[in-house]
Amino acid sequence: MRALGPFLLLLGCQTEIAFPLGGGHFPSPLVPSFVHQARFAITNNRSDSLSFVTASTSPITKLGDVPIGDNPVELEGPHHIAASPDGKFLVYNLSNYVPGTGSGPHGSHGLGNLPGSLVKLDAATMQNLGEALVDRSPGEVILSQDGRFAYVTHYDLLRELQALTQGGKEEMAYSALAIVETATMVRRSLTPVCVTAHGAGLAADGKTIYLTCAHTDQLAVVDVADPAHPAVVSRLPVGPNPSPFGSPPTYGPYALSISPGDGSVWISDNNSGDVRVYDPQTGAMDAKRTLFVGGIAMFSAFSQDGKTLFVPHQGDDKITLIDTSTLSKKELSLPAQACLNVHLITLTPDQKGALVVCEGMPPKRLGSALSLSLDPLAVTGFVELQQFPDGAAWLPPWP
């Protein structure tokens, strides 16, 4: 309308738009009724959607699916997800890494050659509240305890490949840690940390973040006290025979959980099928606490008291419960019809139940979510989700 101004002014008139009384206002986005109950939000990596499911020990039910992402055409690969402490917003990564879907002269869709982003989503209306550009192939996202900062790892295989093909040094292959201020969605820093950084956990004091470096068998310890200037403190081998850069990893550290008891870091290893423990008191790995779980160890979770670690593993699709004091173990097999390729476990806040997410086998088999009761330990139900569920976050009832 501004462009009309000169013409109309020349005619000696001023034009206003007459809206109907009380009209011309877009309706508010609908709020799904299920937001008024506690629930889990689960990303579907290859469906560009969130699935919402109940969060209790009762048999799990699906509450709904919501499409997410920036554009309606391409698969953008929403990866992991985290919820703010007050449950008002979610943050999730768009990884732009969805191999094998879509092809044409411009190449297969995805392959992680585009920067990813961190999206902030209103947990009630599902509307985008903001977005920050991060780096290629964002992986894990976690929030500080107060929800002020989001920490995003990157599992940048292309960077590793480029460094190797160019005969470059390991440093050239480092993936970055991005720190984003959630109020403004301004990225405060993007810091190269290690090769194929993936799993992440923030120490209780909020000043140290631990990252698994999958392809170099390392744990990176990063000082994040100043979000604008994180500093890598150390990169420790997670076992006695770490693979040199460019060779297949021996252990393949992929995910981790931090004990709420003593702050120790329990690392899930893909390749060696075990859990290894870093002791922040000594600043070293504790070789005595190496626990073989079998399969491909994935995203684990601690009980609130730190006495039990729940470790899901693929290949055999089981959950191993580790007593962190005695290091004794017990297993729960997940029914084959309910779960293929278990990805993560997370406990309900009341510690009576847990959610287990299984990838399925895209595109042939959809992913699934299972509800567990912890006492007695049992699967209480399961539901189908969409293609390749990947991350989960618990949300309290919306007021």
Added chain:
Amino acid sequence: MIRLLLVGLLSGCGTVPAADYGRALMSDRTVSSAASNPFSCTTCHPTTENSTALKPGYTIVGAASRSAYWGGFENTLLGAINQCVVQFMRGRALPPTDEKARALYVYLQSLSPTVGPLLPLTVVSDIVDLSSGDPAAGQTFYTDACAGCHGAPHTGQGRLSSLIPIIPDESVAAHGSSAQTGARPITIEKVRHGKFFSAGGTMPLFALERLSDAQLGSILGYLEQFGLPK
């Protein structure tokens, strides 16, 4: 712009009813903040209920009352509008308080008396070659679906902007005749993916519901007469 001016003049300059302004905006490229944008809403959307025009978008009739948009991806009308404004018109997203956005909404509401269904949008993700169809039918389809933006084949006469390539000539010159990456698969990909899948540009895509493979095959047959590789 001329329509907008007329709306102002016909309204006695004092006030313009929002619905009239919204109607004029439908054909105005300044809906987008990008000076280089050649598109308006009606470039891609038919304006009558049962239109058979081969346009990438669905009719604007009933648009304000649909339950969702973009095949279910967008739950709000403003979100759907802003996909076009941002993706194809290269503008900034319109906030809900924007005068133009509100006027568009009032106009679209006037065309949407009843609750409308969610309309399907099937994106062809995997590009494969298509059999060339009848060139005569292809000419009709080309005129309807392509000429509004690209102008006449070979000459570009009547194209919407000099930034829009003349086809097939400029496509052949840029991409050659390779069966994998040349002008033919590029043409199919641009029709099916538009600007997406890293294809670039600002072209909207044609989902299967808006242009069938048979129709596209006929367009290919027609363009072969102008040098599109077979």
